[in-house]
Amino acid sequence: MYSQALNERIEGPRIVEDPEKLAAFQARIDAEERIEPNDWMPEAYRRTLIRQISQHAHSEVVGMLPEGNWITRAPSLRRKAALLAKVQDEGGHGLYLYAAAETLGVSREELYEQLLSGKAKYSSIFNYPTLTWADIGCIGWLVDGAAIMNQIPLCRTSYGPYARAMIRICKEESFHQRQGYEIMLTLCRGTPEQKAMAQDALNRWWWPSLMMFGPPDSESRHTEESMRWKIKRFTNDELRQKFVDATVPQGHYLGLTFPDPELRFDEATGHWRFGRIDWEEFKRVLAGHGPCNRERMAARRKAHEEGAWVREAVLAHAAKRRARERAQKIAAE
């Protein structure tokens, strides 16, 4: 999902944990207790969380770009307001998540540095371009739909600040998917050109949306540990299947075709069976070779660099003000 690169190995020295503390920690997790910032936790738990939460935060912030691309071109004032509010929400969600990650002893500056240097990953989905207005519909419907599928179980994740951030995010995101689906519905009920626009967008976004859930369980190295620690509560494949089952009928209602000739309903299991995902493409995009990776990073870096003088200025102003207040106090004494 937004932390689909978790499959990669965690760097850093291996730490041998005290088995007694470890057992007590696991007992708390098993009892569905929440772990809070100052509690003892295994170093691997802390690192996994920092990585997962920050990847999630980075995804929200980079995710502002492909949709932000259309704020100035939204075709009606109503759509413009909704899109601006939605992209702003994503910034807000990034902010909540950075704050949650910071409770684990890492600063936002460090996390930004990891993103901008290319060391930290973000969801592969945001490296695809938004070419037409229908892409905005598809992102809301599919990308936010997939995100919600992943995020609802995260509201019960074992780390307190992360779970609380997710509750807030899920509450706010409920309008995002509806916003997207409404755009798709309007296009599909519109002119033939508009419907073709909707179909073209679905063709381009369907497979990347399925990749959002991360590699198949058979190749996912960290799933087991993350499940044991209740950082994760469903496997990648379970969530992907849930998403497909929920989404396919919605697509059919729109009168659109999914770009998967193998897609069919399996009466026996009640699930929609889908074709093979191109994992080579997934790995390529995650490794930095998607259509927009370089542009997205360049845009983030540009905003950060061009904002440096502003951040410096406010800190300088605050320092000046403190100095003046101190001087006044001394003078008064």
Place this chain on the structure above:
Amino acid sequence: MTTIHVEETPHLAYVLRLADSALINSHRLSEWCGHAPMLEEDLALANIALDLLGQARLLYEHAAALEGRGRSEDDLAYLRDAPQFKNLLITELPRGDFAFTIVRQTLLSAFFHPFWQLARGSSDRTLAAIAGKAEKEVAYHLRHAGAWLVRLGDGTEESRKRTVEALETLWPYTGELFEVDAVGEAMIEAGIAPDPASVRPVFEQTIDRLLAEAGLARPVAAWMQTGGLRGVHTEHLGHLLAVMQHLQRAYPGAVW
């Protein structure tokens, strides 16, 4: 759909001016979303843009009702060309750097806060109601932009330099805020519009207070820009509209 023609009575022209200024200002602010100096500011500027967009929509709706030809807010926003737009020139200037945005928003908010306060007493009851909502929103915009102006003016050497430059560039566009043409006169006379002359003292007081706190001087205006109210714009509005109106123009008559 091709460009529409709006038969402007003074009342309609006046409401459209306010709507256009709010929309174009909102549009420029929305360009920051995803590109601000810090995440907190992405959110703040988007909030201001959303407030202004909300004001614009209410004003267009009112304008459409005044026209009485069954047009929508979108017809007015998307199907008029640059010369028909009557926004203040200051709103259409490109986004610029963060100092430029802050100075522009401070100047506009310092004007529109007392303006909307007075407009609550408008004899046009719809406009008075819009003013009641806008007044509170702009009070916050002023607080936000004003605090930033002080930080940037009294921050580092660089932030001060950029702020002074923005102020020098933008000050000549403040004359338009107080312009009264035949439309304005008729509206003031009818008790529909506040007289900008009564807004001026509060505007100047606010600006002088903020500039003093920021350690900056008010620029000396040798000459003031003009034209927005007559539809004579800068070169930038055409580009802005080309982007904003693109889909409505490319697919005439489609519903979005």
Place this chain on the structure above:
Amino acid sequence: MAEQPMPLWEVFIRSRTGLAHRHVGSVHAADAEMALQAARDTYTRRGEGLSIWVVPSAAITASDPAEKGPLFEPTASKIYRHPSFYEIPEEVGHM
């Protein structure tokens, strides 16, 4: 070049009159006014608040979870602090 960190502030919001301020998250800001505005723009976008407190995170002193035993367990045995400890005949009615 490592950037100078922007101070962190904890945000508390009163959502309705009569309720206490509740911790909702944090923001980064250089001064208190900036923190207050950032809190407003971040955490009250959907009418969630009537009042905001911002506190520099560095100003908070927290208890140590490792001392949970000495800090909080001694109260567990003081059952006489709870109304159910006392027996009142039913005829007396609700008390």
